Amino acid sequence: MTRKNTATGRKSGPGSKKLLALSTTALALPGIAAADAPPPFSTLSYKFTNYQEDDISRREAPFGERERYDIDVHQLRLITPTGRNTSLQIDGNQESMSGASPWFNIAGADGDPIVNLSGASGIRDSRRELSIAGSYYFDNATLSASTGYSVEDDYRSRYYGLSGQTNLHQDLTTIAAGISYADDEIFPTDAELFNRVTKESKFSTSAFVSISQIINQTSTLQAALSITEQTGFLSDPYKLRDVRPEQRTQLALSSSYRHFFVSEDAALHINYRYYHDDFGISSHTLDSSWYQNLGNSLQLIPHLRYYSQSAADFYSNVDNFVLPVTENQSSDYRLSAYGAVSGGINLVAPFGDWLISLNTERYIANEKYSAYDVTQPGAGLVRYFRVSLGIDYTF
Amino acid sequence: MDAALRSFPFQAMGSFCEIRFLEPSRIEARANARKMLAEVNRLEQKYSRYNPASFLSEINAMAGNNLGTKLDTETRTIFNHALSCYEQSDGLFDITAGVLRRIWDFSSGKVPSQTEVDRLLSHIGFHKLQFSKSRLILPAGMEIDFGGIVKEYAADSVARLGRSLGIECGLVNLGGDFAVIGPLPVNRPWPIGIIHPEGDRNLMARLMLEQGGLASSGDYERCFVHQGKRYSHILNPKTGWPCDGLRAVSVSADTCTVAGSIATIAMLKPEQQGIALLEELGVDHTYMTCDEQISGRGFITDSSAEKIADQIPS
Amino acid sequence: MITSTRKITAILVLMLFSLLLASCTPVRAWERGYLAKREMAWEPDGLKSALDKHVFFSKEASSGGNSAHGGGCGCN
Numbered sequence: 001m002t003r004k005n006t007a008t009g010r011k012s013g014p015g016s017k018k019l020l021a022l023s024t025t026a027l028a029l030p031g032i033a034a035a036d037a038p039p040p041f042s043t044l045s046y047k048f049t050n051y052q053e054d055d056i057s058r059r060e061a062p063f064g065e066r067e068r069y070d071i072d073v074h075q076l077r078l079i080t081p082t083g084r085n086t087s088l089q090i091d092g093n094q095e096s097m098s099g100a101s102p103w104f105n106i107a108g109a110d111g112d113p114i115v116n117l118s119g120a121s122g123i124r125d126s127r128r129e130l131s132i133a134g135s136y137y138f139d140n141a142t143l144s145a146s147t148g149y150s151v152e153d154d155y156r157s158r159y160y161g162l163s164g165q166t167n168l169h170q171d172l173t174t175i176a177a178g179i180s181y182a183d184d185e186i187f188p189t190d191a192e193l194f195n196r197v198t199k200e201s202k203f204s205t206s207a208f209v210s211i212s213q214i215i216n217q218t219s220t221l222q223a224a225l226s227i228t229e230q231t232g233f234l235s236d237p238y239k240l241r242d243v244r245p246e247q248r249t250q251l252a253l254s255s256s257y258r259h260f261f262v263s264e265d266a267a268l269h270i271n272y273r274y275y276h277d278d279f280g281i282s283s284h285t286l287d288s289s290w291y292q293n294l295g296n297s298l299q300l301i302p303h304l305r306y307y308s309q310s311a312a313d314f315y316s317n318v319d320n321f322v323l324p325v326t327e328n329q330s331s332d333y334r335l336s337a338y339g340a341v342s343g344g345i346n347l348v349a350p351f352g353d354w355l356i357s358l359n360t361e362r363y364i365a366n367e368k369y370s371a372y373d374v375t376q377p378g379a380g381l382v383r384y385f386r387v388s389l390g391i392d393y394t395f
Numbered sequence: 396m397d398a399a400l401r402s403f404p405f406q407a408m409g410s411f412c413e414i415r416f417l418e419p420s421r422i423e424a425r426a427n428a429r430k431m432l433a434e435v436n437r438l439e440q441k442y443s444r445y446n447p448a449s450f451l452s453e454i455n456a457m458a459g460n461n462l463g464t465k466l467d468t469e470t471r472t473i474f475n476h477a478l479s480c481y482e483q484s485d486g487l488f489d490i491t492a493g494v495l496r497r498i499w500d501f502s503s504g505k506v507p508s509q510t511e512v513d514r515l516l517s518h519i520g521f522h523k524l525q526f527s528k529s530r531l532i533l534p535a536g537m538e539i540d541f542g543g544i545v546k547e548y549a550a551d552s553v554a555r556l557g558r559s560l561g562i563e564c565g566l567v568n569l570g571g572d573f574a575v576i577g578p579l580p581v582n583r584p585w586p587i588g589i590i591h592p593e594g595d596r597n598l599m600a601r602l603m604l605e606q607g608g609l610a611s612s613g614d615y616e617r618c619f620v621h622q623g624k625r626y627s628h629i630l631n632p633k634t635g636w637p638c639d640g641l642r643a644v645s646v647s648a649d650t651c652t653v654a655g656s657i658a659t660i661a662m663l664k665p666e667q668q669g670i671a672l673l674e675e676l677g678v679d680h681t682y683m684t685c686d687e688q689i690s691g692r693g694f695i696t697d698s699s700a701e702k703i704a705d706q707i708p709s
Numbered sequence: 710m711i712t713s714t715r716k717i718t719a720i721l722v723l724m725l726f727s728l729l730l731a732s733c734t735p736v737r738a739w740e741r742g743y744l745a746k747r748e749m750a751w752e753p754d755g756l757k758s759a760l761d762k763h764v765f766f767s768k769e770a771s772s773g774g775n776s777a778h779g780g781g782c783g784c785n
Contacts, residue, residue: 015675018483019653025479026652028472031434031552040556041430047756051764075756084467091759127782139468148780155783184781202781210775212751218743222751223724224775251717252773255724256751260743267748274720275771282716283771291748296419299748309770334770334785348754352426359757363768382768390756559745 028139033171037137038081047357047390049073053099054383056115061380062108065117068382069099085137091148093129102380104240104319105331113317113331113379118238127152133161141166144178157184174212181205188237200233218260226252235330241319242330250277267291280313281335284371289346301346303361310372311337317376336378339369355392361385403428407435408443408546410570416557417564417580427560431553435569438549442473442541444493451539459535466529473544474524474531480544480656481521487663488656489521492632493540499630499637512635519632547610547655550574554608554651566604573609574651589694592643592683599643600681600694608651612658613643613683629662638662641669643683645694654678751775 027033053068076092100117108114131148143164150157163178184202191198210224228250236242254273261268273285287305294300312335314328323329342363349356363384367377399419405412414431418424442451454464466474480488494515498507518536525532533539546569553567554574565576566585578584584603591599592613602609612629629638644661648654657676661669666684673680679693689696743749752758766772767784 015677019648019657019676019678021479021483022476022653022656023649025472025476026548026551026650026656028475029548029551029652030469030472031438031548031555032650032652040434040559045756047760049760073760075760077756084469125783129780129782131780150780150782152783155781157781159780178776182781186783204781206773208773208776214744220744220749220751222775225721226773226776228773250771250773252771253717253720253724254774256775258749258751260746260749262743267746273771273774274717275773276717277770279770281770283769285771291753293748296423307765307769307771312770334768340769346757350423352420352422357754357757359754365768384768386764388757388760390754561746 038083038085038087038135039079040081041394042078042080043392043394045075045077045390045392047073047075047388049075049359049386049388051384051386054385056117056380060113061115061117063114063116065100067099068117069097069101069384071095071097071099082134087135087137089133089135089146091129091131091133093127093150095127097126098124101238102331102333103238105317105379107318115380125153127155131159140168140171154189155184155186157182159183172214175210176212177207177209179205179207184232186233186237191237196237197233200237202230202232202234204228204230218262220258222254222256224254224256226254236332239319239330239332241321241323241325242332243325243328244314244330245279245328248277248279251275265293275309279335281309281311282372283307283309297349297351299348301348302343303346304341304343306339306341306369308339308369308371309337310370311335311374311376311378315376315378317379331379333365333378333380333382336367336376336381337370337372337374338365338367338378338381339371340365341369353394355390355394357388357390357392359386359388359390361387401428403432405432405435407432408439408549408570409445410546412570413568414553414557415566415568416562416576418562427557427562430560431556431567434553434556435549438545438552441469442545444540451541454531454533455538458533458537461532463525463527463530463532466531471529473541473548474526476652476656477541477544478521480660483656484660484663486521486633487631488543488660489519489632490539490541490544491519491521491524491537492630493542494518494536494538495630495632495635516633516635519635543612543655543659544652546570547572547608547651550608550610550651571611572651572655573604575604575606575608578605589643589645589681593687599683599689600645600691600696602645602647602679602681602694604647607647607649608654609645609647610651610655610658611643611645612655612662613645629659631663638664640664640666641682642685642687644669644673644680645682645691646673646678646680647693648678 030037051071055066056068074094078090081087100123103116103118105113105115127150129148129150131146133144133146135142135144141164146161148159159180159182161178161180163176165174165176167174182204185199187199188196206226206228208224208226210222212220212222214220230248231246234246234248235244252273252275257270259268269289271287275283285307289301289303292300314330315335316329317331317336319331320329340363342361344360344362347358365381365383367374399417401416401418401424403414414428440446441449443449444451446452457464477490498511498515523534523537550567550569550572551574554576557565557576563577564579567574567576573587575585584605587602587604587609588598589600589611591597631638640662644658646654646658648657657678661673664672670682673682681691681694683689747753
């Protein structure tokens with residue numbers, strides 16, 4: 001006769017107190033508890049991405065350039081424990097972009113906006129970024145500090161961050177919070193030639209707080225809130241007419257859910273975010289992924305995302321050059337009311353200490369997908385295809 | 396399915412160890428086994444009293460020095476657990492009792508004199524340790540020995556590491572201390588045999604372990620007979636003399652660490668008190684008395700008909 | 710603005726409420742096998758999450774959520 005071993009001991013009486021005393025101290029041991037500790041191994045990750053936007057349609061841009069952005073991105077990341085209680089993360093990114101972006105919109109004969117992409121030669125730019133973050137692990141909490149630097153031909157950004165997290169209720173609950181500060185400078189190319197501003201600054205302060213909860217053996221839930229305050233030059237200097245307020249407050253509320261389906265050997269991810277800022281823009285983002293394990297050596301991940309935003313108070317899809325330059329206005333499609341649907345399939349294949357990943361995404365923005373009222377359909381809404389190949393090594 | 400059940404035997408912590416887990420890919424299995432072995436080695440290097448470069452040796456070398464040794468989190472929590480064991484055993488489970496090894500030599504059968512024993516007793520007592528902030532001040536002549544804690548903790552730590560590496564079905568065995576990484580598919584327990592103290596011709600008992608840990612305490616090899624009396628290698632820190640308790644105890648609990656603590660405490664007590672403790676705690680256990688009676692709860696004893704102890708309703 | 714404030718409060722309350730309501734069963738350390746899987750992490754692929762944040766930040770008006778705004782770039 002076999003009897004399933006329950007090994008939970010008595011529920012009451014002096015014996016259970018003794019057992020509880022022994023169990024409590026045993027569960028505090030770092031090798032047993034999911035206590036905060038540096039990662040046991042180092043990981044080096046590299047990812048290459050090619051991002052390509054569809055040419056703008058002939059209907060929207062009857063004259064001139066139609067080719068939009070083509071961007072290659074290289075990402076490199078190293079995470080390594082540096083001591084019993086510390087770890088280090090180093091990130092290096094390099095982006096090369098070529099192509100054109102909307103310069104100005106004018107009204108066509110039928111009143112619909114006509115988009116003019118920037119110049120015949122387009123833009124050729126590259127961006128380099130380096131950031132370093134260090135973490136210190138206490139018994140039930142972690143503290144991290146980071147700093148980074150990003151530089152392009154016409155832009156420079158310095159940023160700093162501090163964040164921490166702590167576990168409660170035997171690690172069932174995790175509370176995290178952080179603040180960050182960025183100090184940016186923009187010095188547009190060909191400033192004098194095109195009568196652009198020569199050098200402007202932008203400052204940004206941001207804070208977040210989040211709570212994560214383990215619900216049961218197969219589910220977790222997280223809720224988070226972030227606030228960002230930007231001041232300085234927020235307009236786009238490359239557009240012929242783009243005047244935005246010198247201050248912007250942004251609020252985002254997000255919620256995430258993870259569930260593991262044991263018999264299917266798959267995990268479901270659902271994320272939702274509500275956003276609102278004082279440009280008048282609100283948005284909803286809902287995205288979901290299904291991580292399907294195929295045997296022990298492959299994971300297939302279809303994913304889908306729906307995004308919808310409302311228009312900024314000062315958005316107009318045709319530039320109005322008669323308006324005084326002190327009046328806010330922009331024809332940047334990113335401030336219009338529209339919706340976007342995107343999705344794709346990712347692949348993850350582990351081989352011992354190595355991991356290969358492939359990500360694909362097709363993104364289509366359209367004013368018809370918007371959940372908000374569209375008074376001025378955005379001109380120059382983007383469609384793109386993105387593919388990434390990544391490789392991870394643990395040592 | 397059988398081909399995917401990997402076995403990695405190795406020698407560590409002075410005993411035969413083995414990690415078993417399901418993994419169809421041989422490359423994946425070797426990489427994971429290597430990482431888990433590294434964790435066993437890490438703990439052995441850190442806490443082995445045979446390694447003069449270990450952290451434990453460093454602590455012991457500072458005996459009598461008022462500066463003390465700064466303890467890291469892991470060591471501090473081990474001391475906390477040792478304190479818990481000391482308190483719950485009324486002082487019988489004492490990690491400062493290792494000094495008794497100096498006067499007892501089981502291989503040669505040497506028995507010390509009472510004066511020798513009394514002299515050493517003044518250097519034993521967990522309560523004599525001084526902890527200040529995260530430093531330990533070890534009085535002169537005292538010595539710390541994590542036997543009964545580290546091997547069991549290592550089994551749990553390796554099991555947790557195995558889980559974090561993605562292993563779903565696996566079992567860690569460090570010299571007879573077991574920790575389950577995950578049950579056999581689907582939700583089936585691992586069958587474990589407890590060797591009979593008299594030799595490995597039979598099993599003393601079997602346990603179907605689905606989760607948690609199993610630890611055993613018993614005097615299989617290192618007992619000796621002196622003037623007709625059998626002495627175990629387990630020494631009573633209060634008297635300095637070997638214990639007169641149960642012959643062997645195996646306990647299963649939520650963690651191998653707790654199972655090992657309970658087994659050790661039960662062995663340190665006189666026979667009847669040890670049995671009473673095991674029953675009071677309500678954990679599954681099996682034991683063998685001095686006159687070779689095997690009993691317990693939740694284990695399958697090998698004698699055919701009855702011998703499965705009735706489950707005490709809880 | 711009033712409508713937006715009400716909307717924000719409603720969503721916030723709903724999220725916190727659902728978090729508290731979610732009946733939580735204590736999960737022991739050795740029972741966390743499923744939760745420890747890579748696919749159950751909040752962000753299984755750190756580089757992908759970082760790039761997604763960057764791409765959506767440049768191509769859309771929204772940003773933020775569960776982290777503080779990282780570095781800046783000239784892309785917005």
